[in-house]
Amino acid sequence: MAFSPEFLDSPDFERLAASIPPLFPQTADKIRAVAHQWTENLDHDAQDRLPGIDRPTNVLIGEQDVFTSPRQASVVADAIPNAQLVVEGPGASHGLHVERPAEWLHHVRSQLARCASPLHV
Secondary structure (H helix, E strand, O other): OOOOHHHHOOOHHHHHHHHOHHHOOOOHHHHHHHHHHHHHHHHOOOHHHHHHOOOOOEEEEEOOOOOOOHHHHHHHHHHOOOOEEEEEOOOOOOOHHHHOHHHHHHHHHHHHHHHHOHHHO
């Protein structure tokens, strides 16, 4: 997980940080499994399949995301027909759902409403 400098300096970070360790692997076997998954993630490329997505799509990104940059997100959004690129900021990172849950939820609800419209059912 990566957070923006703004969130790391916020009063909420200490409370949140206390709840994070159980979410991460705690044994050698689990750490190896996560490392293997990360390697597989790096090797996976579905770019050629993106134009085949025929459902309403939002590509939601934090402007300071260090794992998936806004430039990379733009490439993904451009490859999906009728996709919308949403860059949340300033100061939002890869942990947008944790750092800014209200904004994240707004985007998710808007997307669900968009998908439920009669044009897309």
